[in-house]
Structures are given as structure tokens and as C-alpha cells.
């Protein structure tokens with residue numbers, strides 16, 4: 001079934017949607033002009049259907065958590081385990097926009113094959129999984145209005161299936177917090193977990209591809225800071241990252257960029273004339289000396305050629321790079337120092353804050369953490 005732009009939802013779709021308690025809403029990346037209205041609309045959908053909401057790290061939902069009591073953030077960590085994956089299998093999914101990055105989520109959807117309604121006003125192929133998907137080229141507001149006025153729909157309480165998700169998610173989030181709270185190491189994942197506590201409210205946050213976008217999905221906790229996440233997923237390129245952040249900072253007057261070293265260097269000419277800009281940008285540089293993402297590939301066990309040809313460590317002196325462009329620089333060697341630096345953002349100028357991280361330690365720690373968090377019985 002393909003619903004037509006501007007038409008009523010086809011009766012078959014409207015009557016089938018919500019005809020199961022084993023239903024899920026998946027909210028992917030979104031940059032709505034009014035994030036609160038967007039989060040409220042999804043909260044209404046969740047209540048109308050009685051379904052919980054898997055909230056991507058690139059969705060505003062996580063950062064307006066009190067508007068919706070049915071948000072799930074640990075889906076990737078839970079679905080790594082067969083007993084959760086089976087118990088939580090869905091019959092129907094309402095997918096808002098593109099899918100989140102999580103490979104685990106995508107594989108689980110492929111294996112369990114729920115009927116999916118993909119709500120996206122853009123007219124293009126929206127299902128990279130090529131599964132049982134129905135295109136709904138409607139705005140979120142139109143969908144809410146259609147479901148809200150349908151006589152067959154009334155406000156529901158969250159389903160027992162939804163409760164099962166919420167309980168497991170709460171346990172996983174607690175276990176994650178217990179692991180990360182006192183961790184002294186500058187672990188890359190802890191940065192994503194801590195950012196809402198560290199940044200001023202409503203900070204626009206540009207997130208680079210590679211591990212930053214994944215760490216945000218795995219670790220960014222529910223919060224009410226109104227943080228505004230941006231990421232150019234596109235073809236997942238690491239090109240143009242700094243210039244994109246400059247554009248976001250220009251738009252909002254200030255922004256923070258979370259980036260790896262190779263992504264920053266790919267676009268380091270974005271710093272040209274940086275000191276003359278009328279906005280502020282703080283660059284949070286995770287310098288783990290190369291592409292940490294490749295540490296999880298089988299090739300990482302083969303040395304040579306792993307370091308030289310895959311990880312590609314670089315030896316750039318970032319303090320000197322910053323000085324060359326008249327950019328403020330600070331090396332961040334502790335969480336306390338980072339907290340002090342981020343408590344308030346300057347109005348103007350570019351700042352480069354360098355966290356030197358241990359690529360191999362972080363990759364191993366991340367892998368064991370991601371497995372351990374969902375490793376519990378309910």
C-alpha cells in the first residue's frame with residue numbers, strides 16, 4: 001500500500017494500525033523547527049496507540065524526556081541478548097523518519113519482520129531493510145490528527161508489552177549509570193553520556209560520523225536540557241564536519257561540535273578566518289589517534305597492516321593547529337576540567353578542547369560495556 005500525498009490514510013492502513021498491543025514507535029533523527037511540539041505530538045501518538053517509543057540519539061525526544069513517559073533509549077544494548085530480543089519482538093512498528101544508526105536494531109527488525117508504517121513526507125525509498133513496509137507520506141501532525149479523530153481510537157494506557165520494554169530499559173539505564181558515574185578514565189562513551197549534564201540548556205550539538213554518532217545513540221541519557229542534536233548521516237561521511245558545525249553555530253549563534261580527530265582534520269580548512277566569525281563554536285575533539293571505529297573490525301587483529309592502513313594514526317599538534325588559526329585551545333585531562341570549560345559557552349570565537357583518549361582501551365571497554373549492560377534477567 002502506498003498512501004498518496006495529501007490524501008486520507010487508506011482505510012486498511014488506518015484500521016490495521018494499532019490492532020496489536022505488541023507495537024512500537026521508532027523515532028529516528030529529526031530536526032523539527034519546534035522540538036517541543038514535535039515531542040508532544042509523539043507523546044500523543046504513544047498514548048493513542050498504547051505503544052512505547054524507541055528514541056534515537058539524534059531525535060529531540062531524549063532531551064525533552066519529561067514530555068513523554070514512554071521513551072526507550074537502551075534498545076541497542078537490550079536487543080544484543082536473545083532473551084530480550086525474543087521477548088520484545090514487535091508485530092507492528094510505526095517508524096518516524098529514517099531508522100536510527102543501530103545495526104543491532106536493524107538486524108532485529110529484519111529477523112522479527114514486523115509490519116512497519118514509515119512516516120516520512122519525502123518521496124523516496126525509505127526502507128533500507130526492504131521489509132514489510134507501508135509508506136505514509138504524511139506530516140506527523142496529519143497522522144496525529146487522523147488517529148486522534150478516528151472513532152476506533154481512544155486514549156490507551158501503555159500495553160503490557162510496552163511495560164516490558166520500559167522495565168528493561170530502566171534497568172539497563174541504571175546499570176549504565178552505575179558503570180560510568182565514577183569512571184575516571186576519559187572514555188569516549190562517557191563523554192556522550194555526560195554531555196547533557198555539562199552543556200548549557202538548548203545547546204546545538206553537532207555530532208560527527210564514526211564513533212561519536214554511535215556513542216550518542218548508545219549512551220546519551222534521557223534529560224530535559226533541550227539539547228539540539230545535529231548529524232549529517234547521508235552517506236555517513238566524515239567530510240565537511242567542521243564546516244557543518246560552523247553553519248549550525250552561525251544559525252543559532254553558538255554550537256558545540258563532538259568529533260574524532262580524522263573527521264576534524266578532513267575539514268580543518270574550515271578554521272580559515274575562524275577568529276572573524278560572529279558566533280561561538282566549541283570543538284570537543286576526541287583525539288584517539290586515528291579511526292577508533294575500525295578497532296571492531298576483524299582486520300584489527302592483523303598487525304601489520306592494521307595501524308598504518310586502517311587506523312591511520314596522525315601526529316598533528318592540535319595546539320599548533322589552533323594557534324595557526326588564532327583559535328583558543330585547551331587540553332582536557334579530567335572530567336572536572338571539562339565541566340569547568342563547558343559550564344558557560346562564550347558568545348564569540350572558536351575554541352578547540354582536546355581530550356586525548358586511548359583508542360584501544362576505549363574500543364575494548366566499549367565492547368564489553370555494551371554487552372554487559374543488557375546481560376540481566378527480568
Ligand SMILES: Cc1ncc(C[n+]2csc(CCOP(=O)(O)OP(=O)(O)O)c2C)c(N)n1
Nearest residue numbers: 210211237238260261262263290291292293
Ligand atoms: C569522506 C569519508 N572518507 C572516509 C570515510 C571512511 N571512514 C569512516 S570512519 C573513518 C575514521 C574516522 O576517524 P575519527 O574521525 O578519528 O573518528 P573515530 O573513528 O575515532 O570515532 C573513516 C576514514 C568516510 N566515512 N567518509
